[in-house]
Amino acid sequence: MTSPPRKRGPTLRILIFAVLTCASLGVNSRADENDWFVYLGTKEAKQAPRKNINAAEALPPLPLPATPLRRTERKKPPQPDCLVGKVIWGQSASFVDTTGDKLEIADWNLCPTDAEKFVETARALDLQYHWQNTNLNSFHFDPEQLPALLFSGVRTLKLSDSHIQSLRDYVLSGGMIICDSIAGSPYFYDSAKKIFLRAFPESRFRVIAADHPLYHIIVDIDKVTCLGGKGQTEPFLEGIYVGSRVGVLVSKFGLGCGWNRNTERLKDLRDAAYYDVKSANDIGADLAAYIVGYAEVGLVEGRPEVFGLADQARPTDEFVFAQIKHDGLWNVHPGAATALLTKLRRYTSVRVNLKRVGVDVAQDDLSSYPFLYLTGLDDFSFSPQEISTLKQYLTSGGLLLINNGLGLGTFDAAVRREIKKVLPGITLEPVPAGHNLHRGIFDTSVVQYTPSLVKSKSELGGQPYLLGVMINGDLRVIYSPYDLEAGWLEVQYPQMRGYESISAQRLGMNIVIYMMTH
Known part of the structure; x- marks a missing residue:
């Protein structure tokens, strides 16, 4: 005789519900974007700026027994240039925290003093700048007046076309443009990248190389501390390049609370990933x-290349600067060839x-x-x-000039690898300082290098260092x-590993003359 089925008791039903709930969380364990929308600043009262009060001329003597007074006036100090504008975006809300205090929060300003502290770091480096809040509806979009914009947040970034x-x-x-996913939120990080890929459909985000000037x-x-699971690691920033300059920079891990020198509130936020105070401020200093060092680079490389009518159609009897387009950053210094x-x-x-x-x-x-010409x-x-095609071109008498933009290791490794594919069994060898190439218009057997290259490669001395294939x-x-x-x-490129301007120009002209005569 078959016994009747046993009824499930409340304990079993609760257990099944718990298992299903855990399974559901396992499938979609990422917190909702609104769970990230919390105040991340401190409650420290902001000190009023110090007032400069200078003594003016004394008033005429008053009848005794009155005491002579001195007239004073508050003098407004000269306003320094603005370094960064913190962009106002998104929504705002108010809430009561665990201590009963009412706090106002906004998507763009979850850590209200991050930009202020960032600029304080700059001032400690003797970069006397200030910051401002920026409303895009009334912004002038003039980089000469404001060289950088900061977007900060945790929720999905939304901007109009x-x-x-x-x-x-x-x-x-x-x-x-700097985008700081202030708590390591995937919602802000992913949406910021999507927006700026829409803005620059011809580009893609690239990881900033370890030897890039931005880190030095x-x-x-060389190493940073990323809290929230990463620990000690290499810094991770991504950028869209415009010429040789990072035009859009995105930080996947939070910087702002570290700039604010207080990351305590992030510890209670699920899945938060952020740089510790020291790492954030080291990155902030660089x-x-x-921003300051490459501002002029951006203005110069951003100028349109202007040609005369005779240059629009390529005459067959003139030298033409033909530059190879490849799948990397092929247009490093716009306007330099011209x-x-x-x-x-x-x-x-x-x-x-x-x-x-x-x-x-x-x-x-x-x-x-x-x-x-090939660069990257x-x-x-x-x-x-x-x-x-390149192998056929070179073995038929063509000549290839390759330049390592900013002198970075990643491109150098790629050049050596790809040349071996084009010309198997042939290696790049140093071009002697006594080669005819250095005896063209100018004597370039002695050159000057940039300070950063001299520091890292002192063995170069003053001799030009070119490699070649015969x-x-x-x-x-x-x-x-x-x-x-x-x-x-x-124009000055801080931390660029290369030739000083006069040496670069003379060597460049010598190379062009050599190529035209060989």
Whole structure:
């Protein structure tokens, strides 16, 4: 006889519910974006700024027994230039915290003093700047007046199409945008990247390399402490480049509370990931100096390249600067080639076309270009078709000049790898200082390097360091492992590993003359 089924008691039903609940959480364990929307600042009262009161001339003597008084007036100190604008966006709300205090919070300002403390760090470096809150509806979008904008938050960043277009124009003109996912929120991080990929559909975010100036301009940052699971690790920042400059920077892990020197509230926030106070402030110091140091770079590289009518159509009897487009950052120093060729026109009677031509190696006919130029900042690779075409080009008498933008290690490694694919069994060898290349218009057997390169490679001395590949007795590949092109623009690139401007220009003109005569 079959016994009747047993009824499930309340304990079993509770257990089943608990298991199902845990399973549900396991499938979707990411906290809702509103769970991140909490106040992350401190309750410290902000001190009023100190007032400068200077004594003026004494009043005329008063009848005794009155005491003579001195007239005083508050003098407003000169306003320093503004370094960064903290962008107002999103929604606001009020709540009562565990101590009973009512707090106002807003998407853009969860840590109200982060920008203020960031600028204080800059002032400690003798960078006398201040900050402001910025409403995009009334913003001028002029990087000469305000070089950087800061977006901070935890929830999904939303901007109008018109603001996205204006921000694109701002960056292309020389401005910098910083996005801080202040608690390591995936909602803000993902949405910020999506918005700026919409603004720059021709670009992609790239991880900032460990030897990039952004990590060494003031403080050498090799390791950082990321709380919330990462521990001791390399810094992780991503950027969209405009020329050689980071135009949009996104931090996946929180910086702002570290700038504020108080990360206590983040400890209670589920899944928070953020830099500790020291790491955040080291990054902040370098970032502040980078904004200042590369502001002029942004303005110069952001200028449109202007050509005369004669340069629009390429004459066959003039030298043409043909630059290879590849899958990495191929346009490192916009305007530099034109600047060099303009000087070549001035110093010689050589006929040159000032309009640089971008070349697709896999599709374009290279036979009309006796010279090709290749540069970059990060990793790149040639397709099988490009490898075959370049090999044919070089073995048929073409010449390739390669420049390592900013002198970074990632591009250097990529160049050496790809050249081995194009020319198997052939290695890059130093070009002697006595080579004819250095005896063109100028004597470039002695050169000057930038301070950062001298510091890291003192063994270079004053001799030029170029590598080359000989094919059938002729120099067909010239590679500069240290940035040559940056010096053509006559602008300072802090922490750039390369040639000083005069040496870069003279060596560049010598190389062009060599390529035209060999």
